[in-house]
Amino acid sequence: MSKVTRRQIGGVLLAPASLLAQPAPAPPDELAAAKQQTQRTADQLRKFQVPIATEPSFAFKP
Amino acid sequence: MPDISDDVFFSSIVEINRRLKAKEFSATELTRAFCDRLEKLGPRYNALALPLREQAMRKAKDVDDDIKRERFRSPLQGVPYGAKDLLNVAGQITSWGAKPYAGQVFDYDATVITKLEKAGAILTGKLSMVELAGGGGYRYAAASLFGPGLNPWDRTRWSGGSSSGSGSAVAAGIVPFALGSETSGSIVTPAAFCGVTGLRPTYGLVSRYGAMALSWTMDKIGPMCRTAEDCGIVLQAIAGKDDKDPGTAGKSFYYTPQFERELKQVRIGFSPVDFEDFTEPSTRPAFQAALETIKSMGASITEIKFADLPYGAVTGTVIAAEGSSVFEELIESGKVDELADKKQIAGLRAGLDIAARDYLKAMRVRRLIQQEFRRVLTGVDLILAPARYGVASKISDPLDRNTPPAPGSAPPPGGMRSLIGASNLAGLPALSLPCGFAEALPVAIQLVSRPFTENLILSVGAEFQKRTDWHLRRPKV
Numbered sequence: 001m002s003k004v005t006r007r008q009i010g011g012v013l014l015a016p017a018s019l020l021a022q023p024a025p026a027p028p029d030e031l032a033a034a035k036q037q038t039q040r041t042a043d044q045l046r047k048f049q050v051p052i053a054t055e056p057s058f059a060f061k062p
Numbered sequence: 063m064p065d066i067s068d069d070v071f072f073s074s075i076v077e078i079n080r081r082l083k084a085k086e087f088s089a090t091e092l093t094r095a096f097c098d099r100l101e102k103l104g105p106r107y108n109a110l111a112l113p114l115r116e117q118a119m120r121k122a123k124d125v126d127d128d129i130k131r132e133r134f135r136s137p138l139q140g141v142p143y144g145a146k147d148l149l150n151v152a153g154q155i156t157s158w159g160a161k162p163y164a165g166q167v168f169d170y171d172a173t174v175i176t177k178l179e180k181a182g183a184i185l186t187g188k189l190s191m192v193e194l195a196g197g198g199g200y201r202y203a204a205a206s207l208f209g210p211g212l213n214p215w216d217r218t219r220w221s222g223g224s225s226s227g228s229g230s231a232v233a234a235g236i237v238p239f240a241l242g243s244e245t246s247g248s249i250v251t252p253a254a255f256c257g258v259t260g261l262r263p264t265y266g267l268v269s270r271y272g273a274m275a276l277s278w279t280m281d282k283i284g285p286m287c288r289t290a291e292d293c294g295i296v297l298q299a300i301a302g303k304d305d306k307d308p309g310t311a312g313k314s315f316y317y318t319p320q321f322e323r324e325l326k327q328v329r330i331g332f333s334p335v336d337f338e339d340f341t342e343p344s345t346r347p348a349f350q351a352a353l354e355t356i357k358s359m360g361a362s363i364t365e366i367k368f369a370d371l372p373y374g375a376v377t378g379t380v381i382a383a384e385g386s387s388v389f390e391e392l393i394e395s396g397k398v399d400e401l402a403d404k405k406q407i408a409g410l411r412a413g414l415d416i417a418a419r420d421y422l423k424a425m426r427v428r429r430l431i432q433q434e435f436r437r438v439l440t441g442v443d444l445i446l447a448p449a450r451y452g453v454a455s456k457i458s459d460p461l462d463r464n465t466p467p468a469p470g471s472a473p474p475p476g477g478m479r480s481l482i483g484a485s486n487l488a489g490l491p492a493l494s495l496p497c498g499f500a501e502a503l504p505v506a507i508q509l510v511s512r513p514f515t516e517n518l519i520l521s522v523g524a525e526f527q528k529r530t531d532w533h534l535r536r537p538k539v
Contacts, residue, residue: 030408034199038382038412042420044375048427056425057279057432 066095071235072536075141075292078238082129082140089129089140093122093184096142100187100236103539107217107234108209109227111147112155112188118142121184128182137295139182144237146225147188148195148274149283151175158274159206159224160193161400162392172272173307174241174283174300181299189227189240193401195248196224197276197385198409199378203457205403210457213255214537215503219454222252228286229256234539239287239296243273245280246377247482250508253286253494254449257504259523259533260286261293264513265489266311268297269304277384278309280486289533290493290523294319297516313514319521325359328522330509331366331442335477342452345505348498349448352507355497355529356446361522366442367476368484369434372427377483379416379424386413405462428487435488439512444522445485447478449494449506485510493519496532504532 064087070078082089097115104110125140150156150168157164175185190208192200203210203220211226213219214234221230225242229252232240242249244262253260261284268283275281285296294317301315337349357363392398393410401407438445455461478484485492492510499505509519527533 030404031411034405034408034412035415038416041375041378042417044372045379045420045423045427048372048375048423050423050426050430054426054429056422057428 064091066092068235068536070095071099072288073238074288075137075238075295078141079137079139083134089122089125089184090119092140093118093142093186096237097186100144100231103234103236104187104227104231106539107212107214107221107227107230108206109190109211109221109230109234109236110187111157111159111190111208111227114151114154114185114187118184118186121179125182125184136181136299138178138299140184141238142184142186143178144187144189144228144231144240145175145185146191146228146240146242148191148243149175149188149241150272151185151188154188156188157207158194159191159208161207161402162397164207168272170272173269173304175272177300177302183299186237189225189231191226192224193403193406194385194389195243195245195274195276196406197245197381197389198406198413199382199462200403201405201460201462202403203455203461205401205406207402211252212457213454213503214539215257216454218456219503220255220457222255222454224248225252225286229253229258229260232256232258232286232288233537235536239285239292241283241300242286243281243283244486245277245282245381246486249284249286250449250482250492250494254506254508255454255504257496257506257532257535258286259288259290259293259496259527260284260494261297261516261520262486262492263297263301263516264311264491266309267301267313267315267514267516269302269307269310271304271306275388277381279384280380290495290520290527293493293523294516294520311514315516317517317520319517319524322517322521325361325522325525328361328444328518329442330356330361330363330444330446331438332363332446333366333477336447336451336479340451340477340479341448342500345448345452345500348500348505349507352497355526359522359525359529364442366438366445368438368478371431371434373431373480373484373487376424376427376431377487379420380428380487382409382413383416383421383424386410386416390414431484432488435485435490443511443518445478445481445510447481447508447510449508451479453501453503453505481508481510489513491516491519493523495523495526496535497530498532
């Protein structure tokens with residue numbers, strides 16, 4: 001096990017917040033995960049029954 | 063040289079304008095002080111995208127000439143402000159917070175910038191944002207050309223997204239007000255996390271011409287200020303018909319809270335589980351106190367319940383499909399890989415494959431969601447809910463930690479945790495109001511109402527702020 005020096009600990013404590021905020025590595029296959037999520041969302045919508053007369057909200061007005 | 067102290071930096075628009083007219087300081091002196099502050103403190107919170115000192119000082123001199131001649135244009139005359147970096151300023155970089163657009167320059171101003179210029183407001187700089195307003199979905203607060211938006215109340219916490227710089231700059235007294243934009247939560251969230259007052263206007267009330275598009279049917283531009291009253295003043299200046307925006311509603315807005323009905327005639331609906339069960343435990347005392355304050359204002363309070371509709375799936379599908387279409391060229395060219403957040407890159411790519419049938423289904427269900435809001439807002443005038451159910455997350459924490467339940471799992475038992483997405487789908491206005499602190503960080507409630515009822519929301523918000531002082535608290539900067 002490597003030794004952690006007081007200098008290294010001090011460096012971490014004094015580092016700007018933005019440096020401490022380095023994101024963790026992304027999961028290996030983000031695209032596959034995103035596609036799976038899209039598919040799950042689509043499946044959820046496809047199962048949902050909509051009255052046949054329901055028009056999409058195009059020319060959207062609140 | 064007059065003393066421009068913290069009292070000025072944290073003053074409301076109304077107060078700054080009064081002091082300008084009283085010649086306590088000139089617009090030039092005020093603008094110089096705010097430019098200094100933006101350049102000094104903006105980077106501390108990763109809030110500064112682009113300083114605009116030179117043009118601000120020119121404009122301030124014009125304002126001083128006007129005030130000298132007693133040409134008073136509006137309450138915004140001489141008041142500095144910042145704009146989210148997705149709003150065009152002619153000849154200046156508009157990066158959309160994203161590396162592939164880091165050098166992008168347009169030759170025309172966004173309509174909202176032009177309108178504020180006419181009102182005499184002084185743009186001191188562009189403010190940072192989540193890259194492409196986070197349209198592909200993002201995992202980390204660092205999903206921005208400018209780094210993670212840091213919260214002035216605690217720099218290890220996020221300022222919220224996607225109007226990150228707008229939220230932190232107002233909270234830190236770097237600008238008296240800022241413009242943000244919201245597709246699904248991008249004003250309400252940073253306003254709540256930073257402890258400022260944010261107004262998401264009704265869809266179509268404020269022109270989006272000259273603003274980055276993410277979702278044509280959901281994008282809105284709105285003010286982030288210290289008070290509800292300030293939000294009303296800014297909204298009056300930026301609202302109105304604009305033939306250059308296909309989504310324009312063709313309506314104006316005049317801030318006239320004095321003509322609103324008395325609070326005892328206002329009916330407010332809420333869902334107790336939101337306040338008692340779904341909020342993070344540390345925030346509950348603040349939310350309960352806010353609920354008591356609202357009750358003490360004299361409005362009638364009733365419980366409401368929303369139908370179980372796939373709010374999250376519709377919001378996600380509409381934004382993903384429209385956003386990926388907007389950025390099709392970026393995605394197909396491969397330049398999308400220059401974005402900072404891997405999840406966002408993947409989300410944008412995946413969005414291109416959404417089938418027409420699924421987008422159309424989402425838009426049909428969206429119609430049902432609008433009808434559901436119409437039903438709920440027949441029984442009450444306003445919907446009250448926590449703006450966010452917890453405090454600002456740590457900047458190193460993944461934002462998708464609490465993913466929604468997978469389709470097919472049991473729906474959440476009541477409450478309105480999908481209110482931000484759902485009310486954005488319905489194009490409804492919302493106001494985020496600071497209502498206390500938890501873990502030394504701000505928490506906020508939100509008020510949502512029918513289309514074009516901003517005066518009602520703002521008058522209730524102003525009354526809440528008469529009875530509380532959470533919006534007056536200042537972080538140590």
